[in-house]
Amino acid sequence: MATMPANEDFAPWDDPSARALITFRNVTKRFGRFTAIDAIDLAIYEREFFALLGPSGCGKTTLMRMLAGFETPTEGAIELAGRDIVPVPPNRREVNMMFQSYALFPHLSVWDNIAFGLRRSAMGRADIAARVEEMLRLTRLEPFARRKPHQISGGQRQRVALARSLAKAPKLLLLDEPLGALDKKLRQETQFELMDIQEKTGTTFVIVTHDQEEAMTVASRVAVMDHGRIVQVDTPARIYESPNSVYVADFIGDVNIIEGTAGASSDGPNLAVHWAEGQQALTGPARTPLAGGQRCALAIRPEKIAISGDRPGGMHNVVQGKVLDIAYLGNVSTYHVELPTGHVLKAQTANTRRIARRSHTWDDTVWLSWSDTASVVLPV
């Protein structure tokens, strides 16, 4: 699911000498008595494709609007390239935004929409024309240049919005759910187009999305938000493999959460989790040090659970159960397995064989197993 960013060496966030392009310092935003953004610290680096992910109402748009200059933080400072931008009005910021609703000017043609920002600058006529043509080529909109926004399709409109926000070659481009209105196929195409454009132009992108798959596909790093706070900022792979909380694990992808209490630390980084009376403890690496007896949760992704008819040998994490349900998803099947304790675990297998030759079926007794390192133990 998670594709690696094109350039795997690109990791300025791990480099202590790297200077961030954008820095949020303890930023809080309140609307009346409601806190939309709660004491956020964040650094975004040049050429990053940074994704903001979180449930509806968690403050993604608000964060974005503070970067664009449409909202002023109640507390804290926002820096762009080392300069405090809080007092700078939106029209003086080297930041452009692609609006969730596209906000294309209905009275202007596609060409004039793209030229709109350029005409506000000191650019000459010929340069503007050249730049607009370049943007039209980049977004493959040349045939539609003379049309008005209501005369083109939704996908084309979205590309106009993108071209318009890119035209001024901003230091930072903000994309608020840019692909929300597109169907899945067009969305995937556009995601790759976006990545391509980002690579070509070297612009720093911040993207808001509801779609975690989208965030995983395009982003160099993902910030998972909840109730105005940032819960975890990491690369897509690390967010997926090594979430720092049950919230993140649950938010990104499918996961089985088994709650229990931590046993005394035994072999190396691994921790035993006692999860049910009379059942063998499960083990996994702890994300943060946990004291013995502390409540915790073991998170395990369905695709890391193996399913077999016989008890597999040499595994610490083995449970037995009965197949409750099978969801056939084409390339994979998800088995819902009920354990004697009442827990229901999801296990996923790739469908390499024809459906009729499936080795397990409803009500079969099966064994589920996973390796020690497949899961992660999280505090609750």
Added chain:
Amino acid sequence: MNIRRLLVIAVPYLWLLALFLVPFGIVLKISLSDLAIARPPYTPYLDLAAGLAGLKAFFAGLDFDNFVFLTTDDLYWRAYLSSLWIALSSTALALLVGYPIAYAMSRATPEWRPTLMMLVILPFWTSFLIRVYAWVGILNTEGVLNQFLMLTGVISEPLTILNTRTAVYIGIVYTYLPFMVLPIYATLDRLDDALLEAAEDLGCSRLSAFWLVTVPLSKQGIIAGCFLVFIPAIGEFVIPALLGGSETLMIGKVLWDEFFRNRDWPVASAVAIVLLLILLIPIILFQRNEQKQREAEG
């Protein structure tokens, strides 16, 4: 096409025929007639009992003399020009006053908007005549305005506003302001705030965003408002009669005088027909604008 559909289409057309075309036909006929000391005061009069000969005599009696007469006396074309000018300037003034009102209404918080809308419409609930007459009390030399200005020491001599063109402008702008405000408000209300933010994001100041986005996108409302003020203002009679005194020449007043003072129905009708022809141009333009707007929204 079934009967019901035919009815649905026929009813408004019959309505139009009865209430617009027939009266128009009558006025047109009178304008082609000659003045007579009779009742009604014109000839010929269609005598259906005389049959075909009567019809022939009737048509022989019609001519364009009254229209020719309008060109011989410069009173008429001066009155037309003056009406056009007064209507144009009042429309411009109404736009200047009305646009900010509409803009402020559209910027007000949603819970205030119905109230503000109400305040704009409220004057319509009282008689038009009384409202215009009230301006006499405000504008005359001993009126409220002069008293106030003298009391506050702004002026020492009362201003003569009543019975001047200024009073007519004030009256027209006051009376027709809602026709300017409401269509503009309707377009501004639909304006997406994100467009203004997008303009600012792309480097516009607030002011240039207003000129480059708000004004062009309220163009349809401006055009509609201007026509709705301009068209009735040209033929206005009550306002110049009450506020303009003898000094202001307007075609509505000329028409009234021909009709009621001179009892010259044929000339009065000719004046009305020419006025209608003059109005036809802006009315057609207005319809085209409305159509274009509907298509753009379609």
